[in-house]
Every structure is written in C-alpha cells, then in structure tokens.
Amino acid sequence: MMCEEGKSFYVWMLQVICLLGLLVLCLWLSLRPNNPSFSIVLVAIDRPSNQNGTIFYSLEIDNPNKDSSIYYDNMILSFLYGQQEDKVGETTIGSFHQGTSKNRIVSDIVSCKPGPFKPLFNAISNVTAELKASLTTRYRYKTWGIKSKFQRLLLKGILPIDSNGKLSHKKKKYPLTRNPKKLGRSKVKKH
Numbered sequence: 001m002m003c004e005e006g007k008s009f010y011v012w013m014l015q016v017i018c019l020l021g022l023l024v025l026c027l028w029l030s031l032r033p034n035n036p037s038f039s040i041v042l043v044a045i046d047r048p049s050n051q052n053g054t055i056f057y058s059l060e061i062d063n064p065n066k067d068s069s070i071y072y073d074n075m076i077l078s079f080l081y082g083q084q085e086d087k088v089g090e091t092t093i094g095s096f097h098q099g100t101s102k103n104r105i106v107s108d109i110v111s112c113k114p115g116p117f118k119p120l121f122n123a124i125s126n127v128t129a130e131l132k133a134s135l136t137t138r139y140r141y142k143t144w145g146i147k148s149k150f151q152r153l154l155l156k157g158i159l160p161i162d163s164n165g166k167l168s169h170k171k172k173k174y175p176l177t178r179n180p181k182k183l184g185r186s187k188v189k190k191h
C-alpha cells in the first residue's frame with residue numbers, strides 16, 4: 001500500500017512539472033519580442049552645379065511588438081556604390097527609444113564623397129544605377145520593465161535609382177535585411 005502511494009505521488013509530481021514546463025514555454029513564446037524592421041522609403045540624389053552631390057533619404061523604422069519597447073544605440077547608415085561597394089556617403093542617426101507598436105520615419109541629407117559619387121552620378125545619367133544601403137546599430141528590448149542584453153544589427157538593401165536620381169517606385173518601400181544574398185539584384189532598366 002505504501003509503495004502505491006509513493007508511485008502515485010511521483011506521477012502527480014511529474015504531471016505538475018510537465019504542466020509548469022508547458023506553461024513556461026507558452027509564456028516564453030508569447031513574450032519573445034519580434035525584430036524591428038527597417039525600410040528605405042525615399043531616396044533623391046542631387047548634384048548642385050558647383051558642389052559635391054547630396055543624398056536625401058527617408059528611413060522607416062517599425063517596432064511590431066505590443067509588449068516590448070526598443071532602445072537603439074547610434075545607427076550608422078551608409079550608401080554604397082559599385083562592385084567594391086565604395087562608400088558614397090554616411091550619416092549617424094542618434095540613439096533613441098521607440099515605444100511599443102510605434103513607427104518612426106527618419107529623414108536627412110547626406111553629403112557625398114566626390115570620388116565614389118562621380119561614377120554613381122554617371123550611372124544615373126545612363127539609367128543603370130543601383131545604390132546599396134547598409135545600416136549598423138545595437139539595440140535592446142524592454143519588456144515588463146526588464147531590459148534585455150544588447151543585440152548587434154547589420155542590415156543591407158539594394159535601391160534601384162531611376163534616371164531622375166530618385167528611388168524607383170516599383171515598391172512602396174525597400175527593406176533592409178540581415179541576409180543581403182536573399183535580395184539578389186534589382187532589375188534596373190537599361191536604355
């Protein structure tokens with residue numbers, strides 16, 4: 001009789017532990033934050049007559065999380081051109097906090113370096129330009145008052161530029177992704 005009571009107690013304890021394990025797993029899955037998304041929504045390249053070129057851009061940053069806000073370190077946004085990905089221009093976006101389920105648009109002007117800008121401007125004239133964007137930062141989540149560890153982020157994207165120096169409007173926005181190999185090459189019209 002004593003042996004049966006001992007076995008039933010252990011079976012009951014095993015069931016409680018399994019149930020608690022499933023509960024913890026479900027909570028972890030439901031509270032695990034989603035990654036923020038970054039997209040370029042506007043690019044306009046200009047070359048004033050007596051000056052180096054400039055790039056006007058708009059970057060959309062989306063926090064899809066309903067329970068987690070995000071703290072970003074400084075972001076470095078670079079525009080690259082050519083096979084060697086020469087840096088045409090670069091800017092720093094200051095650190096900021098993004099609330100839950102919030103969307104933020106950052107717009108600014110980047111001064112271009114004369115060396116890499118000249119081939120880009122020539123390519124735009126020939127309607128064959130393909131600009132690349134690269135974004136690096138660190139961020140962490142804050143969920144229920146608890147901050148996570150910092151996570152590194154390196155994103156890239158391909159931006160097809162039309163002959164007018166503006167971002168092609170085949171898509172409403174061009175996402176920056178962790179795996180630029182998935183992007184392939186954009187289809188730029190050649191005349």
